[in-house]
Amino acid sequence: xxxxxxxxxxxxxxxxxxxxxxxxxxxxxxxxxxxxxxxxxxxxxxxxxxxxxxxxxxxxxxxxxxxxxxxxxxxxxxxxxxxxxxxxxxxxxxxxxxxxxxxxxxxxxxxxxxxxx
Amino acid sequence: xxxxxxxxxxxxxxxxxxxxxxxxxxxxxxxxxxxxxxxxxxxxxxxxxxxxxxxxxxxxxxxxxxxxxxxxxxxxxxxxxxxxxxxxxxxxxxxxxxxxxxxxxxxx
Numbered sequence: 001x002x003x004x005x006x007x008x009x010x011x012x013x014x015x016x017x018x019x020x021x022x023x024x025x026x027x028x029x030x031x032x033x034x035x036x037x038x039x040x041x042x043x044x045x046x047x048x049x050x051x052x053x054x055x056x057x058x059x060x061x062x063x064x065x066x067x068x069x070x071x072x073x074x075x076x077x078x079x080x081x082x083x084x085x086x087x088x089x090x091x092x093x094x095x096x097x098x099x100x101x102x103x104x105x106x107x108x109x110x111x112x113x114x115x116x117x
Numbered sequence: 118x119x120x121x122x123x124x125x126x127x128x129x130x131x132x133x134x135x136x137x138x139x140x141x142x143x144x145x146x147x148x149x150x151x152x153x154x155x156x157x158x159x160x161x162x163x164x165x166x167x168x169x170x171x172x173x174x175x176x177x178x179x180x181x182x183x184x185x186x187x188x189x190x191x192x193x194x195x196x197x198x199x200x201x202x203x204x205x206x207x208x209x210x211x212x213x214x215x216x217x218x219x220x221x222x223x224x225x
Contacts, residue, residue, distance in 0.1 A: 104154070108161065110161060
């Protein structure tokens with residue numbers, strides 16, 4: 001069974017930093033791209049970032065470029081999203097997703113990031 | 118950036134009726150890399166359709182996707198009670214990847 005389990009979501013002050021993680025199981029991790037998608041409370045879906053299966057290529061939404069960094073450790077079946085200079089508008093449920101292409105085939109249950117003073 | 122516009126915003130239908138959801142792109146979606154997701158309250162989204170028309174594993178055949186270029190459609194042939202949810206389209210052919218604003222299918 002494919003599983004993606006996110007963790008690390010907390011309440012953080014504006015301007016702060018946070019790293020969230022995703023651990024995968026049930027599939028050959030190094031064959032899949034990993035994408036982060038977020039959803040603010042009561043709002044729609046927003047793609048955040050993508051990292052290729054081998055970690056060489058990364059992409060970011062304009063709204064997070066220069067502030068967020070995605071990385072992965074294929075030995076640990078894990079992906080990380082390092083977030084700096086957090087803003088209130090970054091508050092959302094962050095989903096870890098996987099896909100052989102750029103489609104989010106499988107989804108975790110999300111980790112909640114709240115940016116508030 | 119490719120902007121996706123979904124219509125209508127809300128669709129009020131009865132079980133057994135046909136639902137037609139539209140997703141229009143501001144420019145051509147390369148490779149027709151267009152996906153549809155279903156999201157129910159309190160749950161993560163679920164992939165239904167990718168490559169505009171390929172139904173993924175375990176998705177019932179009442180769901181179908183069509184279209185190309187800039188105009189795409191998700192059709193639910195006969196609504197079941199569990200199909201009332203929010204549906205999102207996403208273009209996966211060009212970075213930044215983008216989602217439409219969603220269509221809520223509600224019980225009339």
